[in-house]
Amino acid sequence: MERPPAGMQPTWKGTFCLRITKIFLPDQTESGIIVLVNAQEIKKLPPGPKAGLGIKLFQQRIRDAAGFFEAMHEQYGDAVYFRLLNRRFCVVYSPELIEQVLVTKRDSFHKGPAFKKTLIVHNPTTLTGDGDDHRRLRKLIQPCFKRKNLDEYAKIMIEATVKLQEDWKEGEAFDMTAVTRKLTLNIASPVFFGRDMHISSSLIEDVLYTLTWSMKLTMLPMASLIAKLPLRNNRFRKNTHEALDRLIYQMVDKARRDEKRVDLISSLVHATDEDGIERPLSYEEVRDETCIQILASHETSANAMAWCFFYLGLNPDVRVRMEQEIDEVLGGRIPSPEDYNDLLYTRAVLSETLRITPPTYVVGREAIEDCTIGDYFIPKGTIVQPFWRAPQRDEKYWPEPLKFKPERWLEKQSLERPKYAYVPFGGGTRNCIGMGFAKLQVVFALAVIGQRWRIDPVSKEFPEVRTLGFYAFKQGLPVTLTERKSFHT
C-alpha cells in the first residue's frame, strides 16, 4: 500500500482522537478541517456549514437555490461541503474544480439523481444513463443533430416564429415567458414528429406536465403506491402515456417505411453510430429518449429566449446594434438557415445572456467511489455540484461582469480565460447534445422578432426569480410590443 505523505502519518493518539471525533461529531467542523480517517490516512473535506439535521439549509435551498449556493461560495470559498437531510453535498465554483468534475475525473461520478426517476421513462436515456449505457446512447444519438438535420429544423424554427407574430398588434401587452414557451412547443411538435403528423403542441405540453408531476411524485415516500391510486393526475398520466405510445408506434412504422424522414423521432429510429457497432435503439428506448429530449429542450430554451428579450429591453443600445445587423444581413427578407453564420452580433447577444444568466446554472453528479477534487476528499455517495454561474460572473474572467455586453464576444479576448469559466451547455462527454439546436432556435427567434418588433419589459427592475431546477422568471415577464416601422416613419 502507498505510504501517506510525510507529516500525514497519524499517531495512535491522533487516530484514536479522530475516531472518537468521528463517532461523536458529524464528519465536519465549521472550518472544514475534519476529516475521515482510515488506518493510514487523514483526508480533508471541503469547508462548509456545520452539519445538523440540515433542515434549515434545506429550507434555504428550496426557497432560493441559486442564492443559497452563492452565499455558501462567499462564506467558504471554491468548494463547499454540507449535509442536507441525510445526503452529503459538495458544490464547486472555480473553473478548475468544475473541469475536474465534468472532465478529468468524470469516471468517478455518475449522473446525479435529478431526472433519473420518472414513472414514464424506464430505460437509461442520454440525460439519465451512466457508463456504457450513456456512451452507447451518445454514439447513437449524436448524429441525429448533424448539420443536415439541423438545417431542416432551422426552417421549422423560422416558420414557427414568423407564424407566432402574425396576430401581434402595436401596443399589445403580454407575458413574454408564455410566448417563448408557446414558441418552443410549436417548434418541438414538427421537429419531433414531422410536419405531416400535425401533432398538437398540447400533447407535448401534456407529456411535459406528466413527466414533471411524476418526478415530483417519486420524491415522496410510498410513491409507487400513490402512483396506483385513482387520482386525477394518475389517470391523466396513464392517458398521456398511452396517447404517446400509440403515436410513437405510428412514427416508428412511418420511419421504417420511409428512411428519408428527418424528424427527430425518425432519426432516433434509424440512429446508428459511425462504426455501426452499437445495437440500435429499441422501440421503448425511442419512446423514452423522445420524452427526455422534450424535457431537456423545453424549459431551457424557452427561458434562454425570455432572458435574451429581457436584457435587450434593458439595453436599448445593444438592441439597436442587433437590429442593424438583422437589417443588413436579411435586407427585409425572412431568414434562411444559412444566415445563422452572418448573424454574429445576434449570436453574441445569446452568448452574453447565457453567460450572465445561464438557465441551467448548476448540475449534479454522484461520486461512485471515494475520490479527490482539488485537494479535497470527496466520500463515495456525495452529490457534487458544479455551479458555473459563479465563474461566469467573476471579474477575474469577465471585466464588468454584471454588465450586459455582447460585444465582449466579438473582441479579441484580452484575458486568458480558462475554458470552464463559461459552461452554459455543460462540458465533457455529457455536454448538451442539443446545443446546436438550441442556439439556432434562439438566434432565429431574435432575428425574426427583432426584424419587426421591439419588446419592452414593463418594469426595468430585475424580476423575481424561481431558481429551483432552472433560473427562471417567477411571475412571468410582462412586456409591451412596439412595431419597429413606427420608428422609421
Ligand code: HEM
Ligand atoms: C438554451 C438551451 C439549453 C441549455 C442552456 C441546455 C443546457 C444543458 C446542460 C447544461 C446540460 C448538461 C447537463 C449535465 O451536465 O448534467 C445539458 C444536457 C442535455 N441537453 Fe441541453 N440545454 C439546452 C437545450 C437543449 C435542447 C434544445 C435539447 C434537445 C433538443 C437538449 C438536450 C439535452 C440532453 C439530451 C442532455 C443530456 C446530455 C448527456 O448527458 O449526454 N438541450 N443541456
